[in-house]
Amino acid sequence: MARLKRRKLHHAEKIHDRRSRDLPRNAEVAAIEVDDPLALEPGEKIVTLRSIRNDPLARLHSHHQIDEAQYRGGRAFQHDWERAERGPQAVDPTREHVDGAQRREPITESQRQAVLRLNRVERELGADGSALVHDVLVQGLTMEQIGQRRGLHSQRWRDYFARRFQECLDRLALIYGFATERRSGKDSSRS
Numbered sequence: 001m002a003r004l005k006r007r008k009l010h011h012a013e014k015i016h017d018r019r020s021r022d023l024p025r026n027a028e029v030a031a032i033e034v035d036d037p038l039a040l041e042p043g044e045k046i047v048t049l050r051s052i053r054n055d056p057l058a059r060l061h062s063h064h065q066i067d068e069a070q071y072r073g074g075r076a077f078q079h080d081w082e083r084a085e086r087g088p089q090a091v092d093p094t095r096e097h098v099d100g101a102q103r104r105e106p107i108t109e110s111q112r113q114a115v116l117r118l119n120r121v122e123r124e125l126g127a128d129g130s131a132l133v134h135d136v137l138v139q140g141l142t143m144e145q146i147g148q149r150r151g152l153h154s155q156r157w158r159d160y161f162a163r164r165f166q167e168c169l170d171r172l173a174l175i176y177g178f179a180t181e182r183r184s185g186k187d188s189s190r191s
Contacts, residue, residue, distance in 0.1 A: 023049075026053070027051065027053065028051065028052050028053040028059075029049040029050060029051055029052065029053075030049070030050055030052050030058070030059075030062030030063075031047050031048070031049055031050075032047070032048060032049075032050050032062070033045045033046070033047055033048075034046060034048055050062070054140055055140070056136050056137075056140055056141075056142065057071060057074045057075065057078070057136075057137060065166075066166065066169055068178075069173040069178040069179040070166065070169035070170060070172070070173050070179075071169075072173065072176070072178045073169055073170075073171075073172030073173035073174075073175070073176050073178050073179070074133075074137055074169055074172060076172070076176040076178070077118075077121065077133065077137055077172050077176070078137050078138070079114075080114040080117050080118050080121075081114075081118065081137070081138055083110055083111055083114040084111055084114040084115045084118055086107075086111070117175070117176075120175060121133075121171075121172065121175055124171055124175055125168050125171055125172075128164075129164065129167075129168045129171070132146065132161065132164055132165055132168060133165070133168045133169075133172070135149075136165055143158040143161045143162050143165070144158055146161050147161060
């Protein structure tokens with residue numbers, strides 16, 4: 001007589017697992033912990049996957065090469081850049097058509113504030129730091145691509161650009177209020 005196999009009981013936590021198992025072939029993702037939008041208790045967290053393929057800031061953060069303050073400072077810069085940018089805009093079909101002439105929309109207060117913050121960032125970082133931050137955070141270039149654009153192909157230059165970019169992220173964290181200035185022992189004793 002053949003032996004009957006017992007079926008294993010399914011665990012309740014497997015039923016509520018909302019993580020995707022099928023990813024595109026060329027996906028680059030990292031696991032992060034976020035607030036659970038379906039939580040019954042406030043503050044519950046879930047682990048989710050974030051795409052890091054075209055996001056150098058998220059890649060650096062997920063690989064623990066930058067800290068939370070640097071990450072938030074970089075995201076704040078990106079948010080200000082998107083807010084202040086007034087490039088080509090899509091046609092709004094709800095607006096009245098008037099002989100093809102498009103009137104520019106007025107600058108909003110949030111756009112004006114974003115431009116003022118970006119001007120301060122440019123003054124604080126200098127021309128080279130601003131260009132480096134723009135290349136990485138707006139255009140999404142790697143350190144190797146930045147070196148190639150400037151005609152500097154060695155590993156030493158890539159390391160320099162990486163260190164300089166981290167210094168710029170430190171400054172962004174200070175400007176946007178995600179970090180505070182460090183006091184050295186000599187300065188605090190004079191006060």
